[in-house]
Amino acid sequence: MRSQKPRPAFLMCRPTFYGVEYEINPWMDVRRQPDHPRAIRQWQMLRNMLQAIGMHVELVRARPSLPDMGFTANAGLLHGDIFIPSRFRYKERAGEEVFFTSWFFRRGYRIRPLPAGHHFEGEGDALFVGEKLFLGYFHRTDIRTHILIGEILEVPIFSLELVNPYFYHLDTAFMPFGPESAIYYPKAFDSYTLRILRQNIPDLIPVNAEEAHYFACNTVFVGPKGKQARHAVLSAPARRLGKILEGRGIETHPIETSEFIKAGGSSKCLVLNLGYTY
Ligand code: ARG
DSSP states (O other): OOSSSSSEEEOOOOOOOTTOSOOEEEEEESSSSOOHHHHHHHHHHHHHHHTTHHHHHHHHOOTTTTTTTTGGSSSEEEEEOOOOOOBSSHHHHHHHHHHHHHHHHHHTTTEEOTTTTOOOOGGGGEEEEEEEEEEESSSSOOHHHHHHHHHHHHHOEEEEEEEOSOOGGGGGGGEEEETTTTEEEEBBBBHHHHHHHHOSSEEEEEOOOOHHHGGGGOOESSTTSSSSEEEEEEETOOHHHHHHHTTTOOEEEEEEOOOHTTTTTGGGGGEEESOOOO
C-alpha cells in the first residue's frame, strides 16, 4: 500500500523505438514515417517544458517492437493508489500492457485489472472533471468497461460516444482544465453526447475544426488540483485556442508535435497523470 503523498507528476516513455509500423487509426500511414531524431527532440522539448513548469517526470523504459509505447496516456488509469491497466483493442499494442502494469505494481499501487476481452485504453479514454469521470467509447474502449471502472474507483461516470474516426480516443477531442471546465471539439460527438457534456460541464470551450486536426484538444494542462489550470502546453498551430486560454489567465507554451501526429497523437497522449488529475 502506498503511503507517499501524491505530487504533481507525469509518467512518460522515451520514444526510442517509435515509428509508424502499422495502421490502427486514420492518421497512421506506414509510407509516411516520422523523422526519428526530430521525434526524440520534440519529446525532449515536451519533457523539459513540463519540468520547467514544475512537474516531476517519471520514466518507464521503452521496449523494442512496441513503437507506440511513448503514448503513455494509454498505459491505464490511475486514481488514488488504484491502477486500472489498459486492455488494448489492437494486438499491435497489447504487448505494452505487461510493462506498464509491472511499473505500477513494483511501486506498490493496487492493480485492478478488467476482465479479459474488455477493451479499455486508459487515460486516453478516461478524463476527470472534478470528481466526475468522463469515459469515451466505440473506437477503442468498450462501453461495458465504464460501469466496472465506476465501481472500482467509486466515482460517478459519464459515457461519451466518439463518432469521428479521426478522434478515436477521448483525449483527441476533449480535455478538462479545471473542476468545471474543458475544451472540446463538438464534431467528434453525436448530439446526445453533446447534451451530456453541456449538462454536466458548465464551462465548455469549443475548438474549431482546423485546430482540432492539429490536436489542439490534446493539450497538457498543469495547475493546482481543484482550480483552473495555470499552464497549457499546446500544439503550436492552435493559436486561436492559445489566445482564448491566455484571456482566461492561463500561461500558454506552444510546442511542435508534428512527428507524433503522424501516429495519431500529440502532447497529452505522451503523458499519464500520476496522482494529479483534474
Ligand atoms: N498510434 C497510437 C494508437 O493508435 C496513438 C495513440 C495516441 N494516444 C492517445 N492517448 N490519444 O493507439
